[in-house]
Amino acid sequence: MRLLTSILIGAVSISAFGQIQPVSWKNVNINDSFWAPRQKVLGAVTMREQLDQLVAKKYKQNFERAAARQSGGYVGYVFNDSDVYKVLEAASYVLGKNKLAWLDQEVDNWITLISKAQGADGYLDTAYQLDKPDRKWTNLRDDHELYCAGHLFEAAAAHYEATGKTNFLKVATKLADHIEARFGEGKKMGYPGHPECELALMKLWRATGEQRYFKLAQFFIEKRGTHFFATEHNTPEKDYDGTYWSDNVPIREHSSIVGHAVRAAYLFSGVTDLAHETHDHELKAMLDRVWKSTALKRMFITGGIGPSGSNEGFTVDYDLPTFTAYQESCASIANALWNYRLALLNGEGKFADVMEQAIYNGALAGINMAGDKYYYVNPLASTGGHHRQDWFGCACCPPNLARMIGQMGGLSYGTTEDQLYVMLYVGGDVTAKVAGAPVKLDVKTNYPWDGKVKLTVHPGASRSFGLSLRQPGWGAISGLTVNKQSAKTNLKDGFLSVRRVWKEGDVVELEIPMPVRKVVSHPSVKDTQGMFALKRGPLVYCLEEVDNPVDMDRVGVPINSDFVASVDPKLFNTTTVLEGEGYLSGESSWVGRLFQSVAIPQKVKLKAIPYFMWDNRKPGNMRVWLSPNPAPSPMRGLETTAKVSVSFESGYAKINGVKDGFTPTTSNPNSPQQLHFWSHLGGKEWVRYDFPKETKVASMRVFWFDDTGRGAVRIPSSWQVEALIKGTWTPLKLIAGEKYGTALDIWNEVRFAPVSTTALRLTLNQQNGFATGIHEWQVFGED
Numbered sequence: 204m205r206l207l208t209s210i211l212i213g214a215v216s217i218s219a220f221g222q223i224q225p226v227s228w229k230n231v232n233i234n235d236s237f238w239a240p241r242q243k244v245l246g247a248v249t250m251r252e253q254l255d256q257l258v259a260k261k262y263k264q265n266f267e268r269a270a271a272r273q274s275g276g277y278v279g280y281v282f283n284d285s286d287v288y289k290v291l292e293a294a295s296y297v298l299g300k301n302k303l304a305w306l307d308q309e310v311d312n313w314i315t316l317i318s319k320a321q322g323a324d325g326y327l328d329t330a331y332q333l334d335k336p337d338r339k340w341t342n343l344r345d346d347h348e349l350y351c352a353g354h355l356f357e358a359a360a361a362h363y364e365a366t367g368k369t370n371f372l373k374v375a376t377k378l379a380d381h382i383e384a385r386f387g388e389g390k391k392m393g394y395p396g397h398p399e400c401e402l403a404l405m406k407l408w409r410a411t412g413e414q415r416y417f418k419l420a421q422f423f424i425e426k427r428g429t430h431f432f433a434t435e436h437n438t439p440e441k442d443y444d445g446t447y448w449s450d451n452v453p454i455r456e457h458s459s460i461v462g463h464a465v466r467a468a469y470l471f472s473g474v475t476d477l478a479h480e481t482h483d484h485e486l487k488a489m490l491d492r493v494w495k496s497t498a499l500k501r502m503f504i505t506g507g508i509g510p511s512g513s514n515e516g517f518t519v520d521y522d523l524p525t526f527t528a529y530q531e532s533c534a535s536i537a538n539a540l541w542n543y544r545l546a547l548l549n550g551e552g553k554f555a556d557v558m559e560q561a562i563y564n565g566a567l568a569g570i571n572m573a574g575d576k577y578y579y580v581n582p583l584a585s586t587g588g589h590h591r592q593d594w595f596g597c598a599c600c601p602p603n604l605a606r607m608i609g610q611m612g613g614l615s616y617g618t619t620e621d622q623l624y625v626m627l628y629v630g631g632d633v634t635a636k637v638a639g640a641p642v643k644l645d646v647k648t649n650y651p652w653d654g655k656v657k658l659t660v661h662p663g664a665s666r667s668f669g670l671s672l673r674q675p676g677w678g679a680i681s682g683l684t685v686n687k688q689s690a691k692t693n694l695k696d697g698f699l700s701v702r703r704v705w706k707e708g709d710v711v712e713l714e715i716p717m718p719v720r721k722v723v724s725h726p727s728v729k730d731t732q733g734m735f736a737l738k739r740g741p742l743v744y745c746l747e748e749v750d751n752p753v754d755m756d757r758v759g760v761p762i763n764s765d766f767v768a769s770v771d772p773k774l775f776n777t778t779t780v781l782e783g784e785g786y787l788s789g790e791s792s793w794v795g796r797l798f799q800s801v802a803i804p805q806k807v808k809l810k811a812i813p814y815f816m817w818d819n820r821k822p823g824n825m826r827v828w829l830s831p832n833p834a835p836s837p838m839r840g841l842e843t844t845a846k847v848s849v850s851f852e853s854g855y856a857k858i859n860g861v862k863d864g865f866t867p868t869t870s871n872p873n874s875p876q877q878l879h880f881w882s883h884l885g886g887k888e889w890v891r892y893d894f895p896k897e898t899k900v901a902s903m904r905v906f907w908f909d910d911t912g913r914g915a916v917r918i919p920s921s922w923q924v925e926a927l928i929k930g931t932w933t934p935l936k937l938i939a940g941e942k943y944g945t946a947l948d949i950w951n952e953v954r955f956a957p958v959s960t961t962a963l964r965l966t967l968n969q970q971n972g973f974a975t976g977i978h979e980w981q982v983f984g985e986d
Contacts, residue, residue, distance in 0.1 A: 222550025223617035223624055226635045229299050229364055231612025235630025236649060236777070238611050244574035245608050246297040246306070252575045253290045253602055254309060256594050262287050263316070265329040270319035277333040280597055282347035282397070284329055285354040287313070289602030291371075292358035296609025299365030310362065314371045317355075321374055325381030327355070340385065340393070344432040344448065349395035349423075352378055353403035360403075360410040361610075372410065379407055383419045393431055394423040396448055397466050401473030405480075417480070424477055427470070428453035447514055455489050459496035463516040464509030464530075465599075468537030475544035487548065494545060496520075497538075498557060503528060504722065504736055504827070505568070505743050505814060506561030507535040507581060513913035521727035525584040525828050526865065532578055532600040535565030536607050543614050546626055550619075552673045552697020555626040558614065559675070562607070562627075563651060564743045567815035570604045572775050577601045583814075583827040586863035587748065588876045590818055622669040624698065628656050628715075638668040642705075651740045652770075652779045654678065654715030662705045670705075671698040675715060675741065683713040715740070719766045719781055724828075734828040735760075737781055737811050739768055744781050744811035748823025751809055753787050755824040756864065759804065759833030760785040766811065774812065775819070781811040788833030795986040804833050839864055840981040841900060845892035851883045853974075860978070861890060867978040870909040870918075870947040877908045879916045879976030880969065888975060891964045892982065899959045900926070901985045904952040907945065908976030916976035918945040919967040924953075926960035933958075957985055 261278035359375035404420035433443035507530030546554035576591035766783035789802020857876030944951035
């Protein structure tokens with residue numbers, strides 16, 4: 204192994220093919236009011252919380268058992284080792300900027316433990332070492348050995364760059380050597396089921412200069428699409444569908460992004476790295492095709508990707524729902540990292556635009572302002588039951604969010620031989636090698652709250668080079684001056700460039716106006732037809748119930764309404780909000796009525812906050828997409844005042860979903876939140892409504908949830924409802940001809956003899972091998 208010496212300008216470039224070369228996060232200091240506080244919270248709160256979780260959730264125990272050469276007893280998902288490495292990568296970014304003794308010691312303790320757990324031959328994956336030592340490298344498709352290795356490589360490279368220590372890098376190269384000795388041309392065939400190792404091997408190659416790691420990454424990429432997983436799992440070729448793993452076609456033949464969103468974006472990140480280093484025009488052409496399909500047909504307004512929870516990924520073009528948007532936090536991060544690489548490869552600002560869009564909206568929503576709770580799934584509308592959690596069984600997102608925040612500086616700049624590129628506007632300073640010598644750039648800005656940017660150039664000595672400033676697709680740079688004088692500029696590929704002989708202390712000032720924009724979606728996006736969203740600068744905005752205490756379903760916002768930006772100094776230490784007006788449809792009761800007079804809409808004041816901030820205060824409704832027309836009052840029943848309880852509360856279900864007022868149209872697509880009893884399969888379960896006082900009920904209706912083709916939730920084999928009368932559960936007496944229905948895609952209504960009760964219990968007989976699910980359960984009194 205040959206370790207490359209750390210140098211002032213940061214990331215080492217062995218190839219000069221790419222339009223732009225990266226500038227290391229190590230050479231960027233952030234001191235603004237937006238990212239600097241988040242990085243401070245990362246070190247003070249997030250790292251402590253996440254390191255504690257690694258102990259509490261038995262991640263550390265797995266390594267301790269492997270280090271002691273014990274067998275059996277592995278805890279967690281097969282890929283849990285990767286979460287450890289991501290936490291350590293995030294910690295390395297913190298250590299690179301803050302010499303926190305406690306964190307440095309904690310990371311070193313972990314590295315020592317990981318080193319002890321590593322096999323003498325270099326192998327390292329505690330799931331296999333403990334539970335399947337004789338089955339190593341036999342299930343590349345499903346078991347994530349290469350994925351875990353990749354995250355170790357990334358963490359080790361970051362730790363080496365942050366601290367100069369080689370202890371973690373030695374573990375990484377020992378594992379990489381083990382893998383390289385087994386896989387490659389003339390060796391074992393295969394490639395990662397979950398891409399990540401490819402881009403990570405590129406990082407390890409750059410950190411060490413070891414060409415074998417580059418060749419191995421190239422092998423994994425070039426072989427993808429040869430249907431190895433069919434061979435590995437003895438699947439007949441005619442029956443094999445590799446879409447989920449982006450293994451459906453040879454790598455150079457892809458035309459759209461498919462399958463699992465994170466896997467796909469990580470794969471194409473590695474491919475982009477390869478194209479950057481090899482000047483492979485065929486790969487570049489493929490990446491252009493896939494990017495266009497993503498950005499123009501398969502990406503949310505937030506920069507997130509992956510609409511479906513069933514495959515955590517893609518379905519068809521223009522499938523971009525609101526309530527049921529999956530857009531995993533990791534997928535937004537992966538999309539940002541891929542577009543960062545595309546910006547380097549192509550030298551075009553449009554890719555940095557998407558990176559910015561994904562970071563400031565889809566990704567940043569994944570972590571709360573306190574830095575200790577996270578989203579896995581990021582809907583664009585909520586009825587109030589979707590909240591961040593402190594950890595997950597599958598906890599890929601929390602450490603991924605941490606490492607994204609830690610490396611923000613490294614996503615902001617790039618260089619060519621004689622050009623310094625500013626891709627993201629972040630307050631602080633950067634030092635990079637331009638025109639043969641270091642250049643320091645001081646940046647002052649209140650971005651993303653306003654578009655004013657001041658850049659002070661420190662070239663050391665007077666010399667000529669270009670300064671290229673990204674002009675976002677959402678707004679043009681105006682009033683650019685150098686030393687208060689207008690300057691000659693050149694706009695090309697989304698960058699406004701100033702080329703001149705720079706002198707010490709030259710000052711560039713510019714502004715990117717940030718008007719409030721109303722954005723509509725492509726007509727093929729069914730869920731948002733006739734609606735619009737609010738944007739200002741790079742930020743997507745939303746209405747949240749805590750600021751707008753009205754029924755969101757009844758709010759209409761005219762397309763010509765004026766929203767004005769203003770500063771709210773009390774909202775998380777100063778936030779730019781948008782204020783305007785809308786209309787609230789009149790509330791009407793439909794009990795005992797078939798027709799009634801129109802209820803006149805009332806004017807209401809509205810306040811929108813950045814989407815990434817939602818659910819940081821009180822629980823409540825949220826909407827990104829707004830309708831110009833107030834919706835009529837939905838059919839609601841007595842359940843609105845009831846308390847819900849269940850026989851089994853699944854961590855994957857929302858029990859209050861049964862009474863959130865959302866009107867489903869089909870049983871199969873997920874409503875914003877639904878009740879189901881997975882993973883309890885078969886047997887009896889129940890859901891109960893407790894009313895605040897004795898209530899007279901006479902009818903009810905149920906809309907079943909069924910995820911055939913996605914999971915194991917089905918209609919029940921039978922069901923009934925009981926009323927609590929004088930402390931005894933009593934079956935309801937159905938009116939003649941009525942029955943408990945189990946039809947899909949419609950309301951199953953049932954009437955019974957009116958009864959006064961304080962509680963109702965819906966008892967379910969589940970089908971063998973399946974759980975039961977309910978979208979909505981509504982209860983009504985007498986007409």
